[in-house]
Amino acid sequence: MNKLTDWWLDFFQSERNESEWWERKKELCNERGIEITRIKGNGHVYQELRYDNISTYQYLLHLSLLMKQKDQFYVEEQVIPIQFRLENGKITDHIEVKLPDIADKKGVFTPNEPRNKDESRFSYDRLAAVKYAERWWNSYNPAFRKFEVDCTNYISQCLYAGGAPMRGAPNRGNGWWYQGDNWSYSWAVAHSLRWYLSGSTQGLKGKEMQEASDLIPGDVICYDFEGDGRWNHNTIVVAKDAYGMPLVNAHTYNSRNRYWSYEDSTAYTPNIQYKFFRIGE
Template identity: 70%
Template sequence: MGKLQDLWLDFFQSDRNEESWWERKKALCHDREAEIVRISGRGHTFEEISYANKRNCKYMLHLSFLLKQQDEFIQEEQVIPFEYRMENGEIIEHREISMPMKHRDTPVLTSDSMRGASSERFSYDRRAAVQYAERWWNSYNPVYRTFDVDCTNYVSQCLRAGGAPMRGAPDRGSGWWYRSDNWSYSWAVAHSLRWYLSGSSTGLKGKEMESANELIPGDVICYDFQGDDRWDHNTIVIGKDAYGMPLVNAHTDNSRNRYWSYEDSRAWTPDINYKFFRIGE
């Protein structure tokens, strides 16, 4: 397949979901009338086992795409973990893996961080939510735990940064809340947050919108990749492209300025369903 320095180029040639990921990526850009101006990649090996002339390694690949749409430029980024095998300096096999995460001990949240926990109404600071999403899209705030599947935990942190009030502790099945040693299902589980947003009548709640182009920065998109009513993923809107369509940030895989539809995702299927939530209304 190639040398280690060309690993990110080899990545484009691998088959995913019965179709080349790279072909689907190009097709999505074509449909958006977005030109891929430049692609770059970098990364690092974070685990390695060597024996004789062979190496088994785990690698974190950071891809950057510079897109041009009308007269605007978009820098899209995605971080993808995978493992590869080498023999005699040549890569002979590689495959994607889950993002390597470990639960971490964290400090107890202060009373100030719980501010507004009992509020029935709140003013959502979208700018603060988006700033948080940009600050932590590819890293992890040590105030919170991280999870093997971290997408909903990340979106919840963004909502909290925007002033969303927590309620329901210590009942994990009630409300939306986080403490250093515990958290609600809605805080960290994609399926639970989707239903919390549509069902909550006080504090943090979501107003379901008909289409993606109605969303604004700070809003949330939920994804049911298989179309089986089990919600798998959440993202936060951080901007719009030249045609007014949402660009999102996410964890698992870590992404920035990604087109909202996720047609270039390894999890995407033709049966995908979406929910679009306006936050704070």
């Protein structure tokens, strides 16, 4: 496993590297005045398939990047799924694996229920939400179901840890809630949570902000990677960089302290759209 990890670290740092992910990462770091001062990796095999004398392995590469920006240091972490073939003792086809589409195609729901005009508030504990996001960024709370596309489920758990009240059960198209082995679309589907945050007038709701720099830890960013009106992904702000820009945590492609724009993501397109939500105010 160490040999595989070393291979990937060398691959990412090689002058001949043509990885789109790494090229975007370097370009984004240059734009932000970031120096990557150290890269560490650790791998974990989670699947092995054998056919004749060929074995196909899939593993998770946990990358830790020590970033320096001005006088500030922080660690960015990402978990990347990798696949390779082992044939006659030689490693071939060592590539990144595409996980399921980040956009959950099931239960995509845009809330259209009559809005309750009660402007009741809740006290949002941002620190508790961020602590939860840090605790579970690369693992899964057994109190909740783990989804194959887990980004929104993770964000909902963070918001709940911050004190956001559930409402609307048992109607899956109403409110925001998780109960036993059932949940609202807005709890687990990126598109639905985006519209719930902008439409809810009681309990959990979001105030749309104009710029990413307006956000503070505990706030939420929603992503429409293709710019087609279908929202694919959500993250939670956990910190700010040296220039006051958000760093975020996320699931599905588990990541910590990632720069908010996702320009280094394989899902990124030039048509990407964002929504910035202030939570609890």
